[in-house]
Amino acid sequence: MSLFGFSLKPRRAKTAQTAKDRLQLLLAHERAGGSDAADFLPQLQNDILAVIRKYVTVEDEDVDIRVQRDNAVSSLEINIEMPEASSKKDRS
Amino acid sequence: MTTQMKEKPPLGKIIVITSGKGGVGKTTSAAAISAGLAKLGHKTVVIDFDVGLRNLDMIMGCERRVVFDFINVIQGDARLKQALIKDKRLDTLYILPTSQTRDKDALTKEGVEAVLNELKEEFDYIICDSPAGIERGAQLAMYFADEAVVVTNPEVSSVRDSDRVLGLLASKTKRAESGSSEPVKARVLLTRHDQARIDKGEMMTVDDVLEILAVPLIGIIPESQAVLRASNVGTPVILDEPSSAGMAYEDTVARLTGQDIEIRIGEERRPGLLQRLFGRTS
Numbered sequence: 001m002s003l004f005g006f007s008l009k010p011r012r013a014k015t016a017q018t019a020k021d022r023l024q025l026l027l028a029h030e031r032a033g034g035s036d037a038a039d040f041l042p043q044l045q046n047d048i049l050a051v052i053r054k055y056v057t058v059e060d061e062d063v064d065i066r067v068q069r070d071n072a073v074s075s076l077e078i079n080i081e082m083p084e085a086s087s088k089k090d091r092s
Numbered sequence: 093m094t095t096q097m098k099e100k101p102p103l104g105k106i107i108v109i110t111s112g113k114g115g116v117g118k119t120t121s122a123a124a125i126s127a128g129l130a131k132l133g134h135k136t137v138v139i140d141f142d143v144g145l146r147n148l149d150m151i152m153g154c155e156r157r158v159v160f161d162f163i164n165v166i167q168g169d170a171r172l173k174q175a176l177i178k179d180k181r182l183d184t185l186y187i188l189p190t191s192q193t194r195d196k197d198a199l200t201k202e203g204v205e206a207v208l209n210e211l212k213e214e215f216d217y218i219i220c221d222s223p224a225g226i227e228r229g230a231q232l233a234m235y236f237a238d239e240a241v242v243v244t245n246p247e248v249s250s251v252r253d254s255d256r257v258l259g260l261l262a263s264k265t266k267r268a269e270s271g272s273s274e275p276v277k278a279r280v281l282l283t284r285h286d287q288a289r290i291d292k293g294e295m296m297t298v299d300d301v302l303e304i305l306a307v308p309l310i311g312i313i314p315e316s317q318a319v320l321r322a323s324n325v326g327t328p329v330i331l332d333e334p335s336s337a338g339m340a341y342e343d344t345v346a347r348l349t350g351q352d353i354e355i356r357i358g359e360e361r362r363p364g365l366l367q368r369l370f371g372r373t374s
Contacts, residue, residue, distance in 0.1 A: 019324035026155050030192065039193060041159060042169030060171065069156040 029069055041065060048078060057083055104135075104212040107219050107348065108237040110261075112253030114224030116245045117283040120319055120329065122221035123151045124338070125241065127328035128345030130185035134216040137176065139207075140190040141233035142223035143198055149189045152179065153326025163191040166203030172210055181331055186215075196229040204232050226260060236266050239348075240278040241310055246285060246296040251304055254280065258307060279310035281344060286315045287359050298357070311344030313337050314358050 045063055052058050062081040067074065109122040119142075126138035139162060140148035149155040154177045160170035165188075172188075179185035188207075191198065211218050222233035234240060240261050244254040261276045262268055268275060282298055289295040302309055318335030322328065330341045336358040346353050 015321050015324035022150065022155070022326060026150070042164055045170075061173075065159050065174065067157065067159045 025069065025071060029074070041067075045078075048080070052080060059083075104215040104218050105239065106208060106212070106237045107217060107239045107241060108222055108234045109219060109241050109243060110222035110230060110234055110257055111224065111243040111250070112226060112230075112257040113245075113250045116243045116250050117313070117319075118224070118243050119148055119151050119221055120323065121241065121243050121281060121283065121313070121341070122148065122219050123328040124330040124341040125345055125348065126217070126219040127179075127182065127185060128330045128341055129217045129219075129349070130179070130182040131330065132345065132349065133184060134349070135184045135214070136217040136219065137186040137188055137211055137215045138219040138221060139188040139211075140221050141199070141229050142221065143190045143229055144192065144195045145223065146190050146192040148187065148221050149177075150326060151323055152187050152328065154179070154187055154189075155326070158189045161189050161191045162207065163194050163198045165207055166198065166200060172207060181327075196223075196227060199228060199232050201232060201235065205236060208236050226256065230257075231260070231264060234261055234265055234276070237261075237276050238267070240276050241281050241344075241348075242278055242305075242307070243281050243283055244301060244305070245283055246290075246298075246301055251296070251301055255305055258305060279308050280305055281310050281313065283313040284315045285312050285357065287357060298355075309355060310347055311340055312355060312357055313340045313344070 045065060049058065049060070049063060058080060062083070064079040064081075066077040066079075068077070107125075109118050109125065111118050119140075122138055126136045129136040138148065138152070140146055141162075142148070143163060146158075146161075149158055157177050160175040162175065164170040165172050165175045175188055177187045177189065179187065188211075208218060220233045220237065223229040234257075242254050242257055242261075244250050258278055261278050265276050267273050280302065282301060285298070286295055290297050298309065298312060314336045316329075316335055316337035318332060318337045319329055322332040325332070329335065330338045330345070332338065340356075340358045343353050343356065
């Protein structure tokens with residue numbers, strides 16, 4: 001905005017830019033069906049549980065699904081707590 | 093779970109933030125009030141009832157962390173604990189986002205009641221952020237409420253719509269229908285208050301609005317630049333930099349918790365010439 005690398009405007013955080021960035025990120029996901037795609041999560045959770053249950057007993061409560069959407073990548077993190085102390089491990 | 097020795101009511105209180113008219117500040121107020129309650133140490137959850145037009149998540153700044161939502165819980169696709177998003181700033185604050193892809197028909201009275209009953213066990217305050225209008229979403233947001241905050245701008249269409257909503261609170265809610273219990277305790281929150289315009293006779297005064305609506309006042313939020321700033325960055329205005337609006341919301345929250353605080357008309361200080369030239373140092 002300024003010619004000489006400095007500006008007379010108050011040095012306040014440019015929140016408008018933050019707003020624009022947040023919206024662009026969110027809308028890019030939503031337009032690409034990010035929101036629709038997220039609708040598969042409940043089914044995904046059930047399917048994963050079904051597979052895990054072929055081998056070990058886990059409760060519904062033992063699954064934790066998190067999503068983090070960032071500029072370049074979105075990550076889906078699924079943690080399953082195994083019941084027996086001996087075979088306790090996390091999967092992501 | 094350890095038993096909490098904290099003094100608290102046996103069941104949480106449900107407060108709906110409603111208005112009829114859109115754009116008057118329901119979500120801003122829901123975010124600020126829930127953050128304010130949590131800041132005082134009350135375990136608080138704020139629920140977005142605006143199915144299909146989700147926005148509370150953006151105002152609260154947790155839009156990138158939504159996995160499951162209110163509708164998933166109602167339809168049994170996810171457990172309540174999975175859908176609740178814990179606020180990163182206050183550990184007594186939780187957000188229950190709504191679905192962006194479904195519509196209001198996904199809300200059922202039984203489903204909403206089941207979720208609210210479960211939340212009442214765990215939380216001190218359940219804040220329901222109502223959609224605009226008086227259709228299904230708005231009706232269900234208010235149906236189970238114990239108290240209502242009717243967000244109103246000092247402007248003719250907003251006051252008229254608030255009056256309509258007050259009528260619905262008095263007739264179309266569980267408390268109204270049961271007949272035996274106390275009616276929903278409804279109070280007006282006046283937002284976008286501009287003393288300068290009132291002084292010029294361009295805006296209805298607080299008394300004008302209250303005279304028309306005939307319900308008590310819970311607070312006056314001055315028109316403030318802080319509100320846009322806070323929404324830009326996804327922070328409830330009460331948790332952002334100190335502002336006249338933030339302080340007015342703090343007073344409002346204190347009154348909601350039963351404190352008797354005198355109504356003040358805060359105004360945003362316009363930056364003086366020197367401040368504008370040299371920038372704010374704070």
